Amino acid sequence: MTSEQARLGVAHYPFIPGPAPLMVVRTEGSHLITDDGRRVLDAGGGAIVANIGHGRPEVAEVAGRSLGEVDYVLPPWATPARVALRDRLVRSWLPEGLTQVGFLSGGSESTDSAIRLAHAHQRCAGRPGKWKVIGRWPSYHGVTLAGLAAGGHAGRRAGYDALLLDFPHIPWDDADALEAMIEAQGPDTVAAFIAEPVIGASGGALVPEDDYFPRVAEICARYDVLFIADEVMTGFGRTGRNFAVDHWGVVPDILVGGKGMAGGYAAMGGIYAKPSVTEPIAATAHNFMFFTFGAQSAHCAVADTVLEIMEREDLVERSAKVGASLKERLADRLGDHPHVAAVRGLGLMLGLELVRQREPHTWFPPGFAAAVAAEALARGVWVYPCGGGDPVQDALLLGPPFTIRDDELDTLVDVLPQAIDAAAAAAS
Numbered sequence: 290m291t292s293e294q295a296r297l298g299v300a301h302y303p304f305i306p307g308p309a310p311l312m313v314v315r316t317e318g319s320h321l322i323t324d325d326g327r328r329v330l331d332a333g334g335g336a337i338v339a340n341i342g343h344g345r346p347e348v349a350e351v352a353g354r355s356l357g358e359v360d361y362v363l364p365p366w367a368t369p370a371r372v373a374l375r376d377r378l379v380r381s382w383l384p385e386g387l388t389q390v391g392f393l394s395g396g397s398e399s400t401d402s403a404i405r406l407a408h409a410h411q412r413c414a415g416r417p418g419k420w421k422v423i424g425r426w427p428s429y430h431g432v433t434l435a436g437l438a439a440g441g442h443a444g445r446r447a448g449y450d451a452l453l454l455d456f457p458h459i460p461w462d463d464a465d466a467l468e469a470m471i472e473a474q475g476p477d478t479v480a481a482f483i484a485e486p487v488i489g490a491s492g493g494a495l496v497p498e499d500d501y502f503p504r505v506a507e508i509c510a511r512y513d514v515l516f517i518a519d520e521v522m523t524g525f526g527r528t529g530r531n532f533a534v535d536h537w538g539v540v541p542d543i544l545v546g547g548k549g550m551a552g553g554y555a556a557m558g559g560i561y562a563k564p565s566v567t568e569p570i571a572a573t574a575h576n577f578m579f580f581t582f583g584a585q586s587a588h589c590a591v592a593d594t595v596l597e598i599m600e601r602e603d604l605v606e607r608s609a610k611v612g613a614s615l616k617e618r619l620a621d622r623l624g625d626h627p628h629v630a631a632v633r634g635l636g637l638m639l640g641l642e643l644v645r646q647r648e649p650h651t652w653f654p655p656g657f658a659a660a661v662a663a664e665a666l667a668r669g670v671w672v673y674p675c676g677g678g679d680p681v682q683d684a685l686l687l688g689p690p691f692t693i694r695d696d697e698l699d700t701l702v703d704v705l706p707q708a709i710d711a712a713a714a715a716a717s
């Protein structure tokens with residue numbers, strides 16, 4: 290703390306006081322560099338964001354230049370950068386048929402907007418009674434009140450019950466439960482079903498059976514329930530395909546993006562929909578309100594450049610290949626570890642589920658994943674702790690840049706068992 294900070298009464302950066310976080314003064318390749326010169330391997334990509342690696346001068350140059358050309362313009366108006374990004378997404382990235390593109394500033398704004406969009410669609414199509422959104426246990430759809438209510442992250446919902454709409458939830462892996470829940474609620478009351486194709490923050494990369502999402506899409510279509518795929522974490526190559534739904538050949542009615550869309554270089558999220566979703570809204574001239582800072586033109590230019598780099602360097606393919614080999618190495622190294630119940634995931638979205646004991650399945654006291662992450666950080670590696678309730682209390686998510694090098698992967702694979710053993714020893 291400087292003497293000026295002491296005089297002002299500000300201790301360290303976070304809004305809610307807690308342990309002092311790292312002071313990161315530079316980001317470079319797969320590394321974060323701290324004020325005391327430590328190099329931290331960013332194997333979590335921050336919060337599963339940094340997909341093209343840190344510190345690309347080309348992106349910084351576009352950010353400066355585009356801000357010099359166009360600063361603030363109302364979100365519904367066009368700018369060349371907005372139109373170019375929209376065109377690139379429809380041409381090269383989105384599942385076929387998703388041609389309606391709206392830009393926001395992050396994942397939570399985007400899932401919240403997707404829920405509002407589904408609601409507006411049903412109302413404008415003459416079905417005003419269809420308002421409920423079915424979510425799953427576990428899941429995470431962001432921290433707005435609608436996102437928390439539709440989400441199933443027990444830890445992050447805790448204490449906010451009075452503020453949350455009572456949306457129905459089903460288990461994450463049971464398509465029959467979706468149909469049963471629509472029937473139980475009454476099909477005339479259900480607007481949408483929202484799901485992460487691979488469950489991230491609440492599940493540590495839970496991957497469904499191959500027939501799950503095709504069945505979900507069929508059930509939703511049959512009941513006029515919009516299928517919202519929340520690809521905030523899984524999108525833009527993270528699972529080794531453009532979007533995770535591509536693994537199963539499914540096109541949702543609404544897809545939500547964020548995180549990797551701009552690789553961490555800009556605050557971007559988005560909602561992408563079939564024309565059939567937006568047409569009733571346009572026909573009734575309903576004002577689907579924007580966010581003041583949605584679609585910032587310079588942010589769109591940055592996202593466009595990040596996606597262009599991913600195309601030029603074939604990084605989605607690299608995510609698939611490097612992810613498959615990292616998963617194999619982790620399974621070799623940790624598959625029999627007494628505190629690792631599962632090694633799973635797709636592409637470079639990999640999860641390790643952590644337990645006190647595999648058989649019978651018991652957990653450490655809450656906070657074990659965070660303790661392992663702290664041990665890894667002390668050894669120079671950042672991984673993203675997650676979980677938070679039944680069925681996954683503790684897990685680690687690995688989401689490194691798609692450009693991560695072999696020697697950096699060696700470091701990650703070496704540090705993980707050390708961190709788990711150290712945290713387990715401290716907890717026992």
Ligand SMILES: Cc1ncc(COP(=O)(O)O)c(C=O)c1O
Binds near residue numbers: 336400432520
């Ligand atoms: C699937 C999913 N949806 C929504 C969000 C919220 O995104 P943000 O933190 O950018 O608001 C997250 C963040 O982790 C996420 O993983």
